[in-house]
Amino acid sequence: MRFLAILPVLLCAAGLALSLLCLFAGSSKGFMEEYAIVTLNTSRIGASVLNASHSSSNPILSYIDNVTNSIENEINQDLASFARDLGLHDFYSAHLLDFCEGYYTPGPVPNATLSRAKIHQNVTSCLNRTAMYSFNPRHILQKELNDSGHGNINLTSLDWPSDVDKGLHALVIAQRATFVLYCVAIALIGIAMLLALASIFMQGRLSALVNVLVDWLAFLAIALASAIATAVAVKAADVINKYGDKIGVHADKGSKFLVLTWVATAVMLAASIVWCFDCIVGRRQKRASPRKGSYVDEPRY
Ligand SMILES: *[C@@H]1O[C@H](CO)[C@@H](O)[C@H](O)[C@H]1NC(C)=O
Ligand SMILES: *[C@@H]1O[C@H](CO)[C@@H](O)[C@H](O)[C@H]1NC(C)=O
Ligand SMILES: *[C@@H]1O[C@H](CO)[C@@H](O)[C@H](O)[C@H]1NC(C)=O
Ligand SMILES: *[C@@H]1O[C@H](CO)[C@@H](O)[C@H](O)[C@H]1NC(C)=O
Ligand SMILES: *[C@@H]1O[C@H](CO)[C@@H](O)[C@H](O)[C@H]1NC(C)=O
Ligand SMILES: *[C@@H]1O[C@H](CO)[C@@H](O)[C@H](O)[C@H]1NC(C)=O
Ligand SMILES: *[C@@H]1O[C@H](CO)[C@@H](O)[C@H](O)[C@H]1NC(C)=O
Numbered sequence: 001m002r003f004l005a006i007l008p009v010l011l012c013a014a015g016l017a018l019s020l021l022c023l024f025a026g027s028s029k030g031f032m033e034e035y036a037i038v039t040l041n042t043s044r045i046g047a048s049v050l051n052a053s054h055s056s057s058n059p060i061l062s063y064i065d066n067v068t069n070s071i072e073n074e075i076n077q078d079l080a081s082f083a084r085d086l087g088l089h090d091f092y093s094a095h096l097l098d099f100c101e102g103y104y105t106p107g108p109v110p111n112a113t114l115s116r117a118k119i120h121q122n123v124t125s126c127l128n129r130t131a132m133y134s135f136n137p138r139h140i141l142q143k144e145l146n147d148s149g150h151g152n153i154n155l156t157s158l159d160w161p162s163d164v165d166k167g168l169h170a171l172v173i174a175q176r177a178t179f180v181l182y183c184v185a186i187a188l189i190g191i192a193m194l195l196a197l198a199s200i201f202m203q204g205r206l207s208a209l210v211n212v213l214v215d216w217l218a219f220l221a222i223a224l225a226s227a228i229a230t231a232v233a234v235k236a237a238d239v240i241n242k243y244g245d246k247i248g249v250h251a252d253k254g255s256k257f258l259v260l261t262w263v264a265t266a267v268m269l270a271a272s273i274v275w276c277f278d279c280i281v282g283r284r285q286k287r288a289s290p291r292k293g294s295y296v297d298e299p300r301y
Pocket of ligand 3: 106107108109110111112113114
């Protein structure tokens with residue numbers, strides 16, 4: 001029996017669970033919703049258009065004028081979500097497999113009585129569960145405008161910046177690569193766990209070496225997946241905040257998701273270090289007692 005192998009079995013099991021959670025977080029309504037990669041806050045979209053020019057023939061403005069003259073008041077007082085009036089949702093959160101949408105409760109904008117911490121995301125639905133899915137806010141928002149009967153308002157009249165589209169388009173490959181890398185990492189971590197399990201009943205350095213190899217590969221895969229996911233989250237939030245700020249669109253990178261994925265990476269690093277240690281100690285023991293012959297040299301693999 002190799003009791004040291006129990007430690008990597010536990011570490012791999014933890015790594016497997018964590019990386020599966022990364023992949024499936026948010027894949028259905030209410031399941032780890034706050035573990036998004038990027039959350040897009042559109043609750044104030046177009047509020048600045050409203051402010052900008054009241055004389056233009058902007059369809060938004062005529063829509064507002066038509067619907068109710070109190071809406072403008074509400075917007076200026078930060079009371080209501082402008083998005084809601086247009087048939088949009090307050091937020092859209094991008095996950096690895098899909099995106100979810102919903103409203104902020106009790107209200108989208110913090111004020112004197114409502115602190116930021118008390119605002120919760122109330123998810124209404126999760127959509128488009130696809131393997132190689134990429135987050136395309138322009139398409140999603142325009143589709144919702146169309147579906148809610150505001151097809152005459154297109155995102156361009158909301159001043160939706162095309163730089164956001166360009167910036168996110170540059171990330172499409174990275175988004176798909178992230179998905180593939182998570183799948184590869186999960187498979188490798190699974191294999192590493194089974195190998196470690198089998199190695200409990202084996203002796204010798206060969207099995208330790210095989211474990212070192214597989215654990216390092218699994219670590220590399222999950223580290224690469226985490227690195228690219230981090231880059232996508234940071235870059236997407238940056239580009240949306242840089243250009244979307246002027247139309248009241250804001251994005252947050254998913255800190256909780258990033259913590260989850262880097263903890264999974266750290267756990268796999270620990271597992272491979274344990275196997276390296278086992279390998280080195282196994283060698284020392286062999287060198288330290290060459291004369292015990294049959295005891296040490298009995299078939300160990
Ligand atoms: C709208 O205009 C008012 C005054 O003209 C200003 O106080 C307010 O900050 C503006 N709101 C936005 C979202 O630009
Ligand atoms: C405004 O209301 C009028 C009549 O109530 C309608 O004909 C027109 O299409 C509406 N305009 C918009 C932009 O909704
Ligand atoms: C703060 O926002 C909430 C929800 O939108 C609203 O009910 C409340 O009246 C607001 N409070 C103040 C002081 O504006
Ligand atoms: C959503 O975005 C608006 C405008 O940028 C901001 O004022 C508000 O605090 C944000 N709400 C949340 C819950 O992040
Ligand atoms: C979330 O939204 C649903 C439907 O819009 C509503 O029934 C429910 O009370 C909301 N939950 C919270 C916590 O506000
Ligand atoms: C859903 O995903 C498919 C395939 O990736 C894409 O063609 C479609 O535009 C997406 N729909 C939405 C609403 O994002
Ligand atoms: C929205 O409707 C316009 C025409 O009204 C159409 O050209 C466009 O393709 C639609 N967009 C989506 C995402 O369905």
